[in-house]
Amino acid sequence: MSTWGNLTRVFDRACAYYPDRTAVVEGDRRxxxxxxxxxxxxxxxxxxxxxxxxxxxxxxxxxxxxxxxxxxxxxxxxxxxxxxxxxxxxxxxxxxxxxxxxxxxxxxxxxxxxxxxxxxxxxxxxxxxxxxxxxxxxxxxxxxxxxxxxxxxxxxxxxxxxxxxxxxxxxxxxxxxxxxxxxxxxxRSWSHYVITAGLEIGDTRPGEVFAHVAPLTHFTQIFLVPTFMRGGTNVVLPGFDIEKFLTTIQQEKVTATAVVPTILYTLLDYPRLGDFDLSSLRTVVYAGSPMAPERLQQALEVFGPIFVQTYAGSEPGFTTCLRKEEHRVDSDEWIKRLSSAGRPMFHVDVSIQDEHDNILPPGEIGEICARQEGQMVSYLDPEKNAEAMRGGWVHSGDIGYVDEDGYVYIVDRKKDMIVTGGMNVFPRQIEDILQEHPAVAQCAVIGVPHEQWGEAVTAFVVRRDGATVTADELVAMVKERKGGAWAPKTVNFVDQLPLNASGKVDKKKLREPYWVGRTRQVS
Structure with a gap:
């Protein structure tokens, strides 16, 4: 029987090929x-x-x-x-x-x-x-x-x-x-999903040493099988402790890892980063949420061209990839592409569709849809399938567009969109502008109820250590770039942003205090 479509047979083959190699490491245990x-x-x-x-x-x-x-x-x-x-x-x-x-x-x-x-x-x-x-x-x-x-x-x-x-x-x-x-x-679908992770995203090579610092119950789990398939070692960390993470990379000679952008931001801002030998790292996959282009350029300067971005979802599976060679800063065109999610993978069809499920041409904003073998089979409640699986396409709930060269740009979550004064405002675009300010470490933008405008643009900002910036400065920055409707009406400075179980900024939690008792809960 073929190993294809049977995860245990893929696993058994790896164990048969590499019986005496180290498979899993956690601290002193191997x-x-x-x-x-x-x-x-x-x-x-x-x-x-x-x-x-x-x-x-x-x-x-x-x-x-x-x-x-x-x-x-x-x-x-x-x-x-x-x-x-x-x-x-x-x-x-x-x-x-x-x-x-x-x-x-x-x-x-x-x-x-x-x-x-x-x-x-x-x-x-x-x-x-x-x-x-x-x-x-x-x-x-x-x-x-x-x-x-x-x-x-x-x-x-x-x-x-x-x-x-x-x-x-x-x-x-x-x-x-x-x-x-x-x-x-x-x-079958999960086999397709994990093999894609190894071959097209992680660029998994023989003897890979993959550090799992993000929860294994989330997206980093998909790199277990590709690492095993290449006779590599999966290094498991109990969670993200920056000293432990950097020490582990140095001691275990970690070659690859997968993180959410918030972890990368923390690394970039860590004053002792240069004290560790991270030269073994050759692949860092980032996913879970978009990375601000300004911070991504900074990461390339610090770590070199080792980054891979993947855009995926529970329902559509892996959809696009911005590969290492596409993380370039040698022209305005390539710098612009750093804000994209890359291009569709070879086995994935991607389309942008309007509210009537019509496919839109390049440049027009609509919902990102995909179809492939690695997509979900069904919702647990099949009656919900019609919400996301229409016309052979999985509808992601993300808003974006495709340019003439096939690069996919995520504008925002469909339900994160803010409607203020009759205008559709996308928080991701405001967040990218705010992240350009040298004093801003992280930020999140949501809509809160407003009697006059329907919703008011509200920003939550984490300052870099020792840095100063005023709310008026940030408001003026957005207003100059996008206009008054996009400028935050309020800027809240916070010590940290709440994260959900996947490591993404939990905007639902940020919104909750503002929408208590209302029939419409933006989420």
Whole structure:
């Protein structure tokens, strides 16, 4: 049988080719490919012994850790479906994810014990709980111990008849535009997704050493398989601590990583950045939200041409890529392209469509739509498919345009658009202008209710350490570039911006205080 469309067979081939190489590193802990494969077999046998049947849904609520990797592949090896549980979400979301997916089993870390105790009674379909580690004090949750369930299981290959159309996992959108939607990916579609990540985005090479500093329950997970396919090492960090991250790159000779722009901004502003040897880095993928062109130019000056941008979404999959060789600053034309999301990947069709689903010509602004093998199979609730899957296209909810050379420019989220005085204003364009000011480290722009204008443009700004700038300066800067309608009516200086579980700026949280009690919630 071909390995295509079966994630466990791709995994097994890597383990067979590179049995004695280091597969996963977390701090002082290391496991080889052989040890990792044995571990996944124990997970599969243990799940079967619990009574988890083929196709049942298994939630996994683990922080970034060595255990997460073999547990993930062990769930698939059993033939079960992974329910993605972002560790940076909260109690309400975890309850929602387990309930909506009809999960029968949850493997979770003891640090989440209190949360599980609060939601356990609301989940009658949840039959099995397996806890990794020991909770602090007495636990109110009746859960089996991870080691008791899995450690003594056999290591011989667990054979599950997995077909390409079997569901690999259920994930949930980040909820930036409302209630998270569950999406389904099959082994076939997810295989396409991860191989694309390695070959076309990550440029994964033999012996890659990939550092996972962003949550493995988000987009960085997709680089696990490509790294394994090339006999490389996945280095897992528990979270973003700048000293730990830089020290790890230096000590492990990390060659690649994937981050959200907020992490890059923090690195660029770190006064001790030059104290670390980062010469091994040759690929930094950034995704999750657009990066301000001014900061991107700064990053190129500091790190060199090692950056790759990818534009993707839970529903459409990987859509476009701005490759390393396209990160150029040697002409105005190339500098302009730094603000783009790159061009469609070879296997992806992209179109810009109006509100009637008509395809628009280059230069005209509309909704970005895509179609490809790596897109979601369906929403968990198929009745929601009509919202995003129309005419063979997945509608992203993002607003943008394509230029004559095929570069896609994201103007904004469709539902982030601000309507002020009858004009459509796109926060991303204001944010890019604000980021050009040398005193601005990060910013976010939202619309808040206003009796006269409908919505008022409001900015939240994080200053660089030691830098000063006034609200009037920033307002004048935007007004000069875009006009009075686009200029913020209010500028709020804050110490930090809230982030959601995906590491994106949580504009929903910024808006909440302004829209309480109103029937229209901009989200």
């Amino acid at each position: 496991i080889t490919y052989r040890e990792m494969r044995d571990w996944t077999n124990r997970i599969a046998h243990g799940l079967a012994a619990l009574g988890v049947a083929h196709g049942e849904r298994v939630g996994m609520l683990l922080p970034n850790s060595l255990e997460l990797v073999p547990t993930l592949f062990g769930i698939w090896r059993r033939g079960a479906t992974l329910v993605q549980m972002p560790a940076r979400s909260g109690i309400d979301d975890w309850r929602y994810f387990l309930r909506e997916s009809h999960a029968s089993t949850l493997i979770y870390h003891a640090q989440f014990d209190y949360a599980i105790s609060k939601i356990r009674a609301d989940l009658p379909e949840l039959k099995h709980l397996v806890r990794l580690g020991s909770p602090e004090g007495d636990s109110a949750v009746e859960a089996a111990d991870y080691d008791d369930v899995f450690s003594n299981q056999p290591t011989d290959d667990f054979s599950a008849m997995i077909t390409p159309d079997d569901i690999a996992y259920v994930a949930f959108t980040s909820g930036t535009t409302g209630v998270p939607k569950g999406i389904i990916q099959s082994h």
